[in-house]
Amino acid sequence: MGTLMVIPGLGIAAENRFRRAGITSCRQLAETSPQEVRNILGYLAQDSDIEGWITQAQALVREPAL
Numbered sequence: 001m002g003t004l005m006v007i008p009g010l011g012i013a014a015e016n017r018f019r020r021a022g023i024t025s026c027r028q029l030a031e032t033s034p035q036e037v038r039n040i041l042g043y044l045a046q047d048s049d050i051e052g053w054i055t056q057a058q059a060l061v062r063e064p065a066l
Helices: 012-020 026-030 034-047 050-062
Strands: none
Touching: 012 034, 026 050, 034 050
């Protein structure tokens, strides 16, 4: 799975922070703990559905490729 922007609610600012931290795929996000995500996002984590993003990334990783 490519861009993280396929996850609803995850905007460009969060995606940029993830990229700077080396997280560029849904698989990588799916394997990241909520605390690590909070550390990466900093103040952006305040209004973010971190657990929801991780859950969605995990679901996307499990989907069979077409």
